[in-house]
Amino acid sequence: xxxSDIPGIIVERLPRxxxxxxxxVRNNVDYISSKEIGEELGIHSTQVRKDFSYYGExxxxxxxxxxxxxRGQLEKIxxxxxxxxIVLIGMGNLGEALVSYDGFKRLGLNxxxxxxxxxxLAESKLGDVEVYNIDNLDSILKKNEIKIGIIATPxxxxxxxxxxxxxxxxxxxxxxxxxxxxTPEDVHVRNEDLATGLISLSYHLSN
Amino acid sequence: xxxSDIPGIIVERLPRxxxxxxxxVRNNVDYISSKEIGEELGIHSTQVRKDFSYYGExxxxxxxxxxxxxRGQLEKIxxxxxxxxIVLIGMGNLGEALVSYDGFKRLGLNxxxxxxxxxxLAESKLGDVEVYNIDNLDSILKKNEIKIGIIATPxxxxxxxxxxxxxxxxxxxxxxxxxxxxTPEDVHVRNEDLATGLISLSYHLSN
Numbered sequence: 300x301x302x303s304d305i306p307g308i309i310v311e312r313l314p315r316x317x318x319x320x321x322x323x324v325r326n327n328v329d330y331i332s333s334k335e336i337g338e339e340l341g342i343h344s345t346q347v348r349k350d351f352s353y354y355g356e357x358x359x360x361x362x363x364x365x366x367x368x369x370r371g372q373l374e375k376i377x378x379x380x381x382x383x384x385i386v387l388i389g390m391g392n393l394g395e396a397l398v399s400y401d402g403f404k405r406l407g408l409n410x411x412x413x414x415x416x417x418x419x420l421a422e423s424k425l426g427d428v429e430v431y432n433i434d435n436l437d438s439i440l441k442k443n444e445i446k447i448g449i450i451a452t453p454x455x456x457x458x459x460x461x462x463x464x465x466x467x468x469x470x471x472x473x474x475x476x477x478x479x480x481x482t483p484e485d486v487h488v489r490n491e492d493l494a495t496g497l498i499s500l501s502y503h504l505s506n
Numbered sequence: 507x508x509x510s511d512i513p514g515i516i517v518e519r520l521p522r523x524x525x526x527x528x529x530x531v532r533n534n535v536d537y538i539s540s541k542e543i544g545e546e547l548g549i550h551s552t553q554v555r556k557d558f559s560y561y562g563e564x565x566x567x568x569x570x571x572x573x574x575x576x577r578g579q580l581e582k583i584x585x586x587x588x589x590x591x592i593v594l595i596g597m598g599n600l601g602e603a604l605v606s607y608d609g610f611k612r613l614g615l616n617x618x619x620x621x622x623x624x625x626x627l628a629e630s631k632l633g634d635v636e637v638y639n640i641d642n643l644d645s646i647l648k649k650n651e652i653k654i655g656i657i658a659t660p661x662x663x664x665x666x667x668x669x670x671x672x673x674x675x676x677x678x679x680x681x682x683x684x685x686x687x688x689t690p691e692d693v694h695v696r697n698e699d700l701a702t703g704l705i706s707l708s709y710h711l712s713n
Contacts (some may be wrong), residue, residue: 308515314705315697318684333604353655377705378712387706392606396599402684402701408708426644439561445708477525477609479546487710489703490522494609496522497592498584500654500678501615503694504583 313377315340316350320370332363364408382407384467388429388460388462389451390415390430391412393475393493398425414456416456433460440467447471454478516557522547523557529578529655541571589614593676595667596658597622597637600682600700604658605632606623617644617656618624623663640667647674654678 308361319339323331333351337344348497351357351364354376358364374380387394387410397403398410413430423430431439448464450457459475465486471489474480480488526546532537540558544551547681558564560585565571581587594601594617604610605617607609630637636648655671657664657679664683671679672693679695681687687695 302658310706313709314699314702317705319686352609363679376709376713378708379705381712383704383708383711392599393604396603397700399599400700402699403704404636406701406705408701408704423588426609446711457574467688471711473703473707477524479522481669487707489710492521492525492609492705493629494525494613494615495518495521495606496680496696497590497610497615497654498524498586498695499517500519500694501588501590501682502517502583503583503652503696504590504678505588506583 305353308327309353312340312350313373314343314430316347317370317373317377317379319383320364320366323366324370328366330365332364333358334341335363336344344498370423377427379407382446383410383446385447385449386410386414386440386445387451387465388414388433388436388464389453389475390425391451394449394451395425398428398447408447411443411445421486436463440464440469445469447473450476450480454474512560516560519547519549519557520580523554524577524580524584524586527571530573530613531577531597538557540565542570558666560634561565577675586614589616590654591618591652592618592620592654592656593617593619593643593652593671594646594656594658595640595643595671596623596660596663596682597632597657601656601658602632604656605635615654617651618683620643647671647676654680657681657683657684657687 333344333347336347344386357369357372366417385408387397390413394413411426413425413428414433414436415430416433446469448469450460452460454476456480457474459479461472461480461482465482471485472480472487474488474490477492477494481487526543540551540554543554555697564579566574592615594604596619601620603622619633619638620632620635621643622637623640653676657667657678659667661683664681664685665687668687668689669680672689679693681695681697682700684699684701689695
């Protein structure tokens with residue numbers, strides 16, 4: 300099976316496994332079992348073993364998974380052994396929340412540049428990150444090895460920005476604008492419509 | 507098949523269908539086909555028809571789906587015909603972004619109260635929403651019919667808050683803290699670890 304054929308639902312769980320192994324290593328836990336992983340993450344232990352089996356033979360029967368080894372494997376699988384440089388477009392509340400979110404940096408995910416249509420002079424820095432006018436997007440991207448872009452603009456502006464990002468060589472887009480984006484096939488889009496989370500809860504509470 | 511047996515991956519797509527039907531109605535489009543839906547949302551038309559078939563016979567062969575009717579059906583399925591009152595805990599950047607996110611209200615999802623361990627006096631209102639000290643959580647929840655809570659606190663604080671929410675009768679939790687929460691079986695938790703989106707992109711760009 301090619302990695303690209305592994306079901307999305309399994310890929311979605313990998314970051315959660317990674318976090319748990321990472322936490323275990325930092326707590327000096329050497330081994331954890333699929334049962335413990337399952338209990339911590341609310342997944343059946345059989346499913347845990349099945350998920351890992353897509354990527355290799357990682358566990359030892361009766362002993363479990365060695366936390367440091369598995370964390371390293373998951374880092375490689377997830378591409379976290381690479382330091383990603385990221386641009387974010389849209390300096391509203393959400394953009395600000397994402398730039399100041401401290402869970403990205405230690406994963407090697409660095410929001411390096413922020414762009415907006417109208418960066419106010421007084422706010423031309425967001426923490427340590429420079430905020431540029433959108434007109435500079437192309438020149439800054441071409442000077443840097445940046446593959447990931449975050450869209451935190453209103454829905455109306457998103458497609459236009461994405462077209463610019465694609466031309467500038469961006470290959471992964473994390474889209475917070477509540478609209479579907481059209482991109483070439485080699486560009487991966489992850490849609491993160493914030494309302495989806497609440498609608499999903501509304502669904503589960505109604506049914 | 508019971509609604510609770512419908513695969514999560516299908517449930518995840520319902521809000522996107524809902525948004526597309528809603529947009530179509532507002533653009534005065536009367537009918538749309540599964541092909542059009544598929545193209546707009548990047549899903550195969552066969553999958554679109556299959557997804558809807560879990561909930562009923564909605565389309566007409568050769569005509570497609572009547573947008574107003576389908577929007578109404580999806581509203582009922584998703585529980586959006588009900589006006590949900592919501593509490594949010596944690597008044598950091600993320601909490602602020604969520605309170606000011608304008609995509610919730612028109613779906614009948616209203617963040618009514620915000621709580622924090624230390625609301626600064628100067629910021630005791632976030633837009634139209636009152637910010638209360640967390641000590642008032644129980645009394646305010648008991649006075650109001652609130653079933654959904656949003657956790658926008660640091661990871662360390664989350665479980666403690668969730669225990670309080672559960673005691674106060676909350677049945678749905680949208681968790682932005684990067685930690686797994688333990689809750690009784692009748693409480694539905696949706697984990698929204700922000701780093702997951704970026705890790706997932708990192709994975710797809712690496713493989």
